[in-house]
Amino acid sequence: MQCVQFAFKKFPELIIAIGSAQFSHTLHNPFTAGERITMIRLALDEAKISAAKYFLIPVRDLRIHDLWVPNLVSQTPRFEVVLSNEPVTSRLFKEAGFRVEPIPFYDREKYSSTEIRERVVNGKSWEDLVPPSVASYIKNIFGDERLRELALSDQPKHHERQPRF
Amino acid sequence: MQCVQFAFKKFPELIIAIGSAQFSHTLHNPFTAGERITMIRLALDEAKISAAKYFLIPVRDLRIHDLWVPNLVSQTPRFEVVLSNEPVTSRLFKEAGFRVEPIPFYDREKYSSTEIRERVVNGKSWEDLVPPSVASYIKNIFGDERLRELALSDQPKHHERQPRF
Amino acid sequence: MQCVQFAFKKFPELIIAIGSAQFSHTLHNPFTAGERITMIRLALDEAKISAAKYFLIPVRDLRIHDLWVPNLVSQTPRFEVVLSNEPVTSRLFKEAGFRVEPIPFYDREKYSSTEIRERVVNGKSWEDLVPPSVASYIKNIFGDERLRELALSDQPKHHERQPRF
Amino acid sequence: MQCVQFAFKKFPELIIAIGSAQFSHTLHNPFTAGERITMIRLALDEAKISAAKYFLIPVRDLRIHDLWVPNLVSQTPRFEVVLSNEPVTSRLFKEAGFRVEPIPFYDREKYSSTEIRERVVNGKSWEDLVPPSVASYIKNIFGDERLRELALSDQPKHHERQPRF
Amino acid sequence: MQCVQFAFKKFPELIIAIGSAQFSHTLHNPFTAGERITMIRLALDEAKISAAKYFLIPVRDLRIHDLWVPNLVSQTPRFEVVLSNEPVTSRLFKEAGFRVEPIPFYDREKYSSTEIRERVVNGKSWEDLVPPSVASYIKNIFGDERLRELALSDQPKHHERQPRF
Amino acid sequence: MQCVQFAFKKFPELIIAIGSAQFSHTLHNPFTAGERITMIRLALDEAKISAAKYFLIPVRDLRIHDLWVPNLVSQTPRFEVVLSNEPVTSRLFKEAGFRVEPIPFYDREKYSSTEIRERVVNGKSWEDLVPPSVASYIKNIFGDERLRELALSDQPKHHERQPRF
Numbered sequence A, B, C, D, E, F: 001m002q003c004v005q006f007a008f009k010k011f012p013e014l015i016i017a018i019g020s021a022q023f024s025h026t027l028h029n030p031f032t033a034g035e036r037i038t039m040i041r042l043a044l045d046e047a048k049i050s051a052a053k054y055f056l057i058p059v060r061d062l063r064i065h066d067l068w069v070p071n072l073v074s075q076t077p078r079f080e081v082v083l084s085n086e087p088v089t090s091r092l093f094k095e096a097g098f099r100v101e102p103i104p105f106y107d108r109e110k111y112s113s114t115e116i117r118e119r120v121v122n123g124k125s126w127e128d129l130v131p132p133s134v135a136s137y138i139k140n141i142f143g144d145e146r147l148r149e150l151a152l153s154d155q156p157k158h159h160e161r162q163p164r165f
Helices: A002-010 A033-046 A065-075 A087-095 A113-121 A132-140 A143-152 B002-010 B033-046 B065-075 B087-095 B113-121 B132-140 B143-152 C002-010 C033-046 C065-075 C087-095 C113-121 C132-140 C143-152 D002-010 D033-046 D065-075 D087-095 D113-121 D132-140 D143-152 E002-010 E033-046 E065-075 E087-095 E113-121 E132-140 E143-152 F002-010 F033-046 F065-075 F087-095 F113-121 F132-140 F143-152
Strands: A014-018 A054-058 A081-083 A099-101 B014-018 B054-058 B081-083 B099-101 C014-018 C054-058 C081-083 C099-101 D014-018 D054-058 D081-083 D099-101 E014-018 E054-058 E081-083 E099-101 F014-018 F054-058 F081-083 F099-101
Touching (some): A014 A033, A033 A054, A033 A132, A033 B054, A065 A087, A065 B033, A081 A087, A087 A099, A087 F143, A132 A143, A143 D087, B014 B033, B033 B054, B065 B087, B081 B087, B087 B099, B132 B143, B143 E087, C014 C033, C033 C054, C033 C132, C033 D054, C033 D065, C054 D033, C054 D054, C065 C087, C065 F065, C081 C087, C087 C099, C132 C143, D014 D033, D065 D087, D113 D143, D132 D143, E033 E054, E033 E132, E033 F054, E054 F033, E065 F033, E081 E087, E087 E099, E132 E143, F014 F033, F033 F054, F033 F132, F081 F087, F087 F099, F113 F143, F132 F143
Parallel strands (some): A014 A054, A081 A099, B014 B054, B081 B099, C014 C054, E014 E054, F014 F054
C-alpha cells in the first residue's frame, strides 16, 4: 500500500497494469486478472484513493519482447513515466523511449508475495499482511485453499507439463 | 450516453468491457483499446458518473466461441447480469448460465458508429454526435484523419490481405 | 450415411477427422467438436458400424496451409488414403504425397448441411434429414434453437466483428 | 492397464483425453498425439475392451488455466465425473463444478513413464513394462531410438531454447 | 521489375519484406514465403542486381495493427524509409514515425498479380508477364497447376471454412 | 567464422536460418532477428563471402515439434542437406527425410556464445571474440549494455514470469 501511496503522491493519475493477465491458477499467479483487479480496487478503496485517479487494466504477457511494450501501449491510455523496479521491463521501456523510475520498497521481506504465499501454503497466519478487505475477499473465493492445492502439484520443469493427467 | 445512464440507473456497479481489444486501425475498429478506454472515461466524467461505479476492462475477441465467455470472465470482477443486444454474445452468455438483458436504443440511426464513421470519412461534420471531450480527444490524436486514410484502403475480402504491400 | 457406408465398404478402418475443431456457435459450425463427435458416434451406432472400425478425432483448422497436413498427421494414427471432395484439402494432401480419392455424393442437395441449416432456421421440418438418434440429440441440447439465434446475428463481413457488443 | 480396467468397471463409458496433444519429440512427450492414440487403442484391444465403451480424444494443453477446462469440454462429449490424480487438473475441474475422483495406483514405481523412459534411454530392457502390441508398435516407429536421441539434447532451461541450431 | 529498379536507383540498399509470410496455397497467396523468396532472387539475379544490395526477409501478417510495425521492425535490419502504395501499411508506418514514399506503377493492369492469376486460372498464356527464370520455376513446382486447383475450391466467406472436408 | 567457411567450401549455396526469430531481449537471445541478420551480413561481408551465395532467413521457434520442420521449409527455398549439431533439430529433420550432417567445431569453448556472454556481463574484454564489424555494431546499438541489464533480472523459472512488474 505504501508503494502505491508513494506513486499517487508523485503523479496525479496512474495506470495500474495487471501483468501476465492471461495466467492464473499457478503458484506464481494463483488469481485471475479479474480477481486481481477486484483485490486492487478493494485495497485502494480502503486506502480512500479515488477511482478517478487511476485505471486498472489487465495486460497479457506476450513473451515476445519486441512486441511487449507496443502491446501494453495499445491497451492503455497515453502515459509518460513508467514506475518499475524490474530490470527487463525497465530495459524494454527505456529502449522504447520512456522515462523509467524506481519504486522505493517498504519492508520488502515482510510484505512480499513470496512471504505471503509461503505462509498460506504452510497454514500460518497471513491475513495481517494484506488489507482486511482483501483478506476477506480471498477467503470468500477460497483463494487460500486454492493456493494450498496448487502447491501440492509436482511443479513441472518445462512448459508442456502443465496441466497434465 | 443515454444507454449508459439507463444502465447506471438500473445497476449499482458496471463492468464496461471493451471488446475486440487487440484490434485497431481498421474501419470497424479504428481506435486502440487504450484510446477507447480514454474516450469512455472522458465521456463518463463529462456525464458526472463517478469512476467508483464502474470498471473499464479491455477484452480480446477470441473468435473461439467456447472460450469466449470463460476468457471474458477471467479478465473481469464477478458479475451476474449481462447487458447486450448482440445475438451471438447473448446466446453464449445464456448458455453459460448468465442472465442477459437488452439495452434500449436511443436514436439508433443518428448516434450509431456507422453514421459517425460515414460522416468522418466523407468530410461532413460529426463532432456533435459525440460528447465534446471525446471530439477534442479524437482530433488531438488525428483520429478523423486516420479514419479517412483507412477508408482509402481497398477492403480485403479474406483474412490474409491485411495489411499488405 | 451412405457416403460413410461407401467408405467403410472400401476400407477396413477409417479415421474420421472432425475439422475446424476449435470453432462452434457460428452458422457454418453451430456445434462444438465434442457435440459433433457425439452425433457421429450416435449415427454410426445406429447404422451398426462397430466403433472398432474407426477413430473419431477432432483437428483444428490451422489456416496456415503449410502446416495444415503436418498438423492433421500429428493428431491421427498413420493413414495412406485420403477421402475428400474438397479441392484445397485434396491439393494439400497430394502435395504432401498422399493418395486422394473422391467420395461419391448421394442426393447432395437434399442431405446437404446447407439444406438442413436453412430448414432449421426457417422453422421447417428438418428431423427427417438426419438419423433419428441425431435429431433427438440436437433437440436435447437445444441445437435447433441455437441455430435460429445465431442466424439472427448480423453476419460480420470481416474477422474482428465476431462477437461484439 | 489395471488403472484403466478399474475405471471401466466403475463407469459404463469413458472419455480418454490425450493431453498436451500439440507436443511431441520431447523427453516428456516423445510421441505425437496420433501415436499415443494408436498405442492406447492397441493396448485396449489387447485387454479386450470394446471400442464402443470409450472415446479417444486429443486435447491441447492451453496453459491458460481459465480456458483449460472449457477447451477440454468443447472437444469432448458430455461427461459428469473426472478421474484424475493430478492436483492442478483436479482443482480446475472442481472449480468448474465437476466431480473429481482419484485413480488408485498399481505398482506406481515400476510402471511409471519415468521408469520406462529411464530404461529406454539407458539401453535396459523395457518391453515387459508395456503391453506386447505397444512394445511392437514403438519398435516399428523407432520410438526407442527417438527417445535416446532426444535424451542427448542439452535440456533447455527456458522456453526459447527449443529447438535451436 | 521496373518498380524494383526504380527503388534500387533511389536507395543504396533495400529490405524486401515478403508479407503474409505464414500464408500459402490460397488464391491470393498461392506460394509459400520460401517459394516467393526463390522467385524474387531469380528475378533480381536476372536483372543483374547484386544480392549485396538487398535483404529478402519474410514477415508474418499479424493482423493486430498495433503490433504490425514493431513485428516487422524486429525481423529486419534498421531502415529509415518505407516504399509502399498501400494505405493501411502507410498509415501504420507514418504513425510509427517512418518516412513513407510511394512507388510509381508501370503498366499496373498488365503486370498486376490479379491479371497473371486470371490468365493462369483460365488457361491463357501468362509466361510473358513474369521474368523467364520465374516462369520456369513456377512450372517446375507445378505452380500453375496448383493455382488452377485452388481456384476450383468454393471460396469460403468467413474464416473458419478453410480448408474443410 | 571458420564453421561458416567450412560450410561454404562444401556447398555452393547456403540457407542460414536465424532460429527463435520471435525472441529477443533475453540472456539467451539478447538480439532481435533483424539485429542478428545485420550482424551475420556484416561478418560474411568482412570474410568476403558474396551475398549471392546465401539466404539469411529468420524462422520462428514453434515449439510444436511436428510443425517445426514444415514451418522452416515453408519459409525457405528448397534445400537437401541440413548442417546441424543439435540433437533435437537433427532428429526432426531426419524423421522428415532430410540428410543431416554435423559442423566441426573450432575452439568451441573460446568462441562460444556462453563465453562471450559471460565476458560482456562481467565487464571483461569480449571484442576480440567476434569479427570487428560485429563488435562495432554491437556497441553502436548498446548491445553490451543491454546484455548487462538483462543479466540483472532475477531469472524466472517458469514461463509466466517474464517480464513482470
